[in-house]
Amino acid sequence: MSSLPALHHVRPAPGEAVPATRGIPRVLAIAGSDPSGGAGIQADLKSIAATGGYGMAAITALTAQNTRGVSAVHVPPAEFLAAQLAAVSDDIAVDAVKIGMLGDAQVIAAVRTWLEKVRPGVVVLDPVMVATSGDRLLQESAEAALRELLPLADLITPNLAELAMLLGEPEAATWPDALEQGKRLAAETGATVLVKGGHLDGADCPDALVNTGGALSADVVVVDGERVPTRNSHGTGCSLSSAMATAQARLGDWELSLRTVKPWLEEALRSSGQLEVGHGNGPVHHFHHLVSTGAAPEGSFADVLHAEAAADLDAIYGLGFIRGLAEGTLPENEFAYYLAQDAIYLNGYSRVLARASALAPTEAEQLFWARSAQQCLEVESELHRSWLSTRSVLPDLGPVTKAYVDHLLAASASGSYAVLVAAVLPCFWLYAEVGETLHAEFLDAGAPKGHPYAEWLRTYADEGFAEATGQAIGIADAAGRAASDEERSRMLTAFRQSSRYEVEFFDAPRLHS
Structure with a gap:
C-alpha cells in the first residue's frame, strides 16, 4: 500500500481477489x-x-x-x-x-x-x-x-x-x-x-x-x-x-x-402496450425507463442519482483544495487537516458500512459491505501510520466531519437498507469520479517531478476501488428500483445530503485554515 493512501477509498484487502467487473461491459x-x-x-x-x-x-x-x-x-x-x-x-x-x-x-x-x-x-x-x-x-x-x-x-x-x-x-x-x-x-x-x-x-x-x-x-x-x-x-x-x-x-x-x-x-x-407493435405476441418495452413520467423512472435509478450529483461534482472541481492538489500548490497544513479529518470520518463510516452489511438482503451484499467496513479501518490505520504519525497533527473532530458522520449514522438508524445504501454511495461514487479526473490530469501534465502529492495522485489508478464503486452503484440501483415511491424519495434525500457533505468535506481545510 502506498505511503499516502487514497482519499477515503475502500480498497480490497491485500491479496484479496477482485471480481472482474466493469462499469460499461x-x-x-x-x-x-x-x-x-x-x-x-x-x-x-x-x-x-x-x-x-x-x-x-x-x-x-x-x-x-x-x-x-x-x-x-x-x-x-x-x-x-x-x-x-x-x-x-x-x-x-x-x-x-x-x-x-x-x-x-x-x-x-x-x-x-x-x-x-x-x-x-x-x-x-x-x-x-x-x-x-x-x-x-x-x-x-x-x-x-x-x-x-x-x-x-x-x-x-x-x-x-x-x-x-x-x-x-x-x-x-x-x-x-x-x-x-x-x-x-x-x-x-x-x-x-x-x-x-x-x-x-x-x-x-x-x-x-x-x-x-x-x-x-x-x-x-x-x-x-x-x-x-x-x-x-x-x-x-x-x-x-x-x-x-x-x-x-x-x-x-x-x-x-x-x-x-x-x-x-x-x-x-x-x-x-405503449409500443403498439404488431397484431400478435408483441415485444417488451426495453427502454421504458427512458420515458419521462414525472417520477423516478424504474430501471435506471442509478442514472437518477448520478444526475442529482452533477452539480456537486462541478462544485468539487471548482474548489481550491482540488485545484491545489492537482497542481501541487496546496498548502501542506490544509492537506494535513484533510487527512486528519479523513481518519476520523473513516472510523465512523466503517460502522455505517457494518450496519449496511447487517441489513443487506443477500449474502453477496452482506459480504460486500462487511469487506468494505474492514477496509475502511485498514485505510484509517494506514493514514495514522504513514502520514499523520510523522507530523504534529491533532485529529480533532471538525464540524463538517461531525455533521457528515451524524447524517450517515441517522441513515443507518432509519431501518431502511435502501436509504442507507443511498447515503453511503457518494463516498464511493463521487470520490471515484473526482479521483479518476485528478489522476488523468496528473498524467496529462507529464507526472511532473517534485510534485508534493505525486504519490497520492498515483493511488487514483486503483482498479479495485473502481470495481467496488461499480458494485455499490449496482446495489443502490437495484434497491431504488425495488423501493416504494416514499422510500425512493427518502433515498434521493439521503443521497443529495451526502453529496453535499462531500463538497463541504473537501472545502473544510480552507475554512479551518
Missing part, C-alpha cells in the same frame, strides 16, 4: 436476427444497452418472422460466423457473451471452438430451441451438439420446454418440479441454471438460480415476482439472458444480477 450477443425487432439479436442489443453495456453482435441465423410467428429460417455458413467472432475478439476485449439461437451443429461447433480459444469471463447460454409462438428454432440433429456446449456456460437460461428437452424429460407442470429439473441440469453441466416460472399458471412468477456446486449462497436462490398480465412477451427470454450477461459483467454476482434485472424486465412487460 462490452457484451457480445451471438444469436439469430428477428426483422420485427422484438427477439433475437435485436432484443439482445436493446437489453444490453438498457442495462448499461456496450452491445456487439455476431449473427448465427436469419429469420423471417413477426409477432405472429416464424415463417422461414436461413442459416449462413458456419465459416462466416467464425469470421465474425474472430473479427470482434481480435480487436475488442469481450467482457461477457450471450449465446442465443444457433441453428445447426456446424454453427454450434464454430461457437464452441471460439469459446475455447477466447474464454470470455462471463458466458450466458440461452438454449433457444422453441420460440414462444411454438415454432422450432433448432434442428433436432443439433440437439446433441447443443448439450455438449452447455458445460462451457456459466449460466444457462432455458424456458420450461427447453429445460425438459435438454434433460429428455416431460415438461414440468409445477414450480417444485421445475426446480428439480434445474438441479439435475446444473449437476450434469456444472453451470448455474436460471429456472423461469413464466410459463406456469398462477399470479406469482418466480425465477430461481440453481447450482449444485457451491457457486451461489445456496443450491437454490429464489427471486419472487408477480405475473404481468400481457400478451406482449415476444423476446422475453432473449432479453432476460442478455441483460443477465450484462449485469453479471457489471456487478460480478449472479444473485445481485438477477435481483437487478428482474424488476427491469417486469416493468418492460408491464409497459409493453
